[in-house]
Amino acid sequence: MNFSRAIGRMAADTSGVWDVHDEACALKANGEDIILFSIGDPDLPTLDITVDHAIASLKAGRTHYSPGAGEKPLRQAIADIESRASGRATAIDQIVIHPGGTNAIFTTLSCFLDEGDDIVIPTPMYVGYQGLLAAVGANVVHVPLDANDNFSLDVDAVKKAFTDRTRVLFLNTPGNPCGNFIGEEQLRELAAFCLERRVWIVCDEVYSMITFGRRHVSLLKAAASLENVVVIDALSKSHSMTGWRMGWTVSSQDTARRILAFASATIFGCCQFVQDAAAFALQNDEEYMRAIADEYRVRRDYALERINAIPGLSANRPGAGMFIMLDVSQVAPDGLEFAQGLLRHGKVSVLPGVAFGETTRQFVRLSLTHPVHIMSKAFDRIERFAGSRLAGSTEQEARNGDMR
Numbered sequence: 001m002n003f004s005r006a007i008g009r010m011a012a013d014t015s016g017v018w019d020v021h022d023e024a025c026a027l028k029a030n031g032e033d034i035i036l037f038s039i040g041d042p043d044l045p046t047l048d049i050t051v052d053h054a055i056a057s058l059k060a061g062r063t064h065y066s067p068g069a070g071e072k073p074l075r076q077a078i079a080d081i082e083s084r085a086s087g088r089a090t091a092i093d094q095i096v097i098h099p100g101g102t103n104a105i106f107t108t109l110s111c112f113l114d115e116g117d118d119i120v121i122p123t124p125m126y127v128g129y130q131g132l133l134a135a136v137g138a139n140v141v142h143v144p145l146d147a148n149d150n151f152s153l154d155v156d157a158v159k160k161a162f163t164d165r166t167r168v169l170f171l172n173t174p175g176n177p178c179g180n181f182i183g184e185e186q187l188r189e190l191a192a193f194c195l196e197r198r199v200w201i202v203c204d205e206v207y208s209m210i211t212f213g214r215r216h217v218s219l220l221k222a223a224a225s226l227e228n229v230v231v232i233d234a235l236s237k238s239h240s241m242t243g244w245r246m247g248w249t250v251s252s253q254d255t256a257r258r259i260l261a262f263a264s265a266t267i268f269g270c271c272q273f274v275q276d277a278a279a280f281a282l283q284n285d286e287e288y289m290r291a292i293a294d295e296y297r298v299r300r301d302y303a304l305e306r307i308n309a310i311p312g313l314s315a316n317r318p319g320a321g322m323f324i325m326l327d328v329s330q331v332a333p334d335g336l337e338f339a340q341g342l343l344r345h346g347k348v349s350v351l352p353g354v355a356f357g358e359t360t361r362q363f364v365r366l367s368l369t370h371p372v373h374i375m376s377k378a379f380d381r382i383e384r385f386a387g388s389r390l391a392g393s394t395e396q397e398a399r400n401g402d403m404r
C-alpha cells in the first residue's frame with residue numbers, strides 16, 4: 001500500500017537520537033537505578049488548586065464541544081496577560097486555543113507553508129520541530145547560533161539565509177535547548193525585515209515564564225506591526241501541565257481567522273474542562289510562577305557549580321528554561337558517544353546534542369527536571385564517568401608518546 005509523502009518524511013528519521021533515552025526508560029522499567037536527564041517533562045506537579053478546578057469543572061458537566069477558537073474566559077485571560085506583557089492592547093479574537101504548543105505550531109505552519117517552501121530557523125533548535133517541519137514538507141534553512149557567545153543570534157546571518165522562496169522565519173525565545181534570549185532590538189529588526197519581504201515571522205515563546213533575572217521580551221512587544229507575526233505559547237512547561245495539552249497563538253485578527261479555520265477543521269475545539277482549569281491557572285499563578293522559576297534557577301546554579309568543578313566538562317549559562325547544554329568535546333568524540341557511555345557506565349541518560357542540529361554535536365542536553373538531591377547523585381556519576389574518560393585519554397596520549 002502507498003502512504004503519503006508527509007508520513008514518508010515523518011517516519012524517515014534514522015538519526016537514533018532517542019535511542020539512549022529509550023534504552024534508559026527500558027532499563028528503568030526493569031528496576032535499574034537510572035536517572036533520566038534526557039526529557040523535558042517537569043517533575044513538579046500541576047498546582048493542586050488547578051487540578052481541583054478541573055475536577056469541579058468536569059463534575060459540572062463541562063465535557064461537551066467547545067468553540068473552535070477556544071472558551072472565551074480562557075481567551076480573555078490570555079489576552080489580558082499578553083496585553084500586560086507586550087504593552088499592546090490584545091483582543092480576544094487575536095487568540096486561538098490549541099491542544100498544546102506543538103499543535104499550535106503545526107496549525108500555524110500549515111497556514112503559511114506549502115511543500116518545498118523555505119523556512120529559516122536558527123539552530124540548535126528544539127528537537128520536536130523536526131517532525132512538524134517534515135509534516136508540512138518545508139525546506140529547512142538552518143542558521144547556526146554562536147556557541148562561543150552563549151548561543152546568541154546573529155541577525156545578519158539570519159537575513160543572509162533568506163531567498164525568494166523564504167516564507168517563514170521561525171524563532172524560539174527563550175530557546176530550547178540553550179536557554180538563550182533573542183533581544184527586543186533583534187526581534188524588531190527581524191520583524192521589519194520580514195514584513196518588507198512579505199515573510200511570516202513566528203516566535204515560539206513557551207519558556208517565556210521560566211526566566212532567571214533577565215526578562216523575556218515577546219515578539220508581540222518588539223514588532224511594529226502584527227501583520228506578519230504569530231506568537232506561540234503554552235502552559236506545558238511554565239505551569240507543569242505537559243499532559244493537559246494547552247497552548248495558544250496570538251496574531252492579528254485576520255491571521256487568527258485563518259488559523260481558526262485550520263484548527264476548527266482539524267481539532268474541532270479543545271477540551272472544555274481543561275480550558276476552564278487553564279483559565280483558572282493563568283489567573284491564580286503569580287506565586288506559583290515565582291516558585292517554579294526560583295526552583296529551576298536553584299537547579300541551574302547547582303548544575304553549573306558541579307559542571308564547573310569537573311575537569312573536561314563545560315556548559316553554557318542558560319538564562320531561562322529547564323535545560324543545560326554540556327560541552328563534552330574534551331572527553332568524548334561527540335555527544336552521542338558520551339551519552340551512550342554515560343548510560344552504560346553511569347546509569348544517567350542525557351540527550352545527544354546532535355538532536356538539536358550540527359551546531360551542538362559535541363554537546364549533550366541535561367534537563368533540570370530533578371530536585372537537587374537527585375541531581376547531586378547524578379553529577380557524582382557524571383563526574384566519575386568524565387574522570388574515567390579523561391584518565392583513559394591521558395593514558396592513551398602517554399602510550400602514543402612512548403610509541404613516538
Ligand SMILES: Cc1ncc(COP(=O)(O)O)c(C=O)c1O
Nearest residue numbers: 040100101102126176206234236
Ligand atoms: C521550544 C518548545 N516548543 C514547543 C514545545 C512543545 O510544547 P507542548 O508540550 O505544549 O506541545 C516544547 C516542548 O518541549 C519546546 O521545548
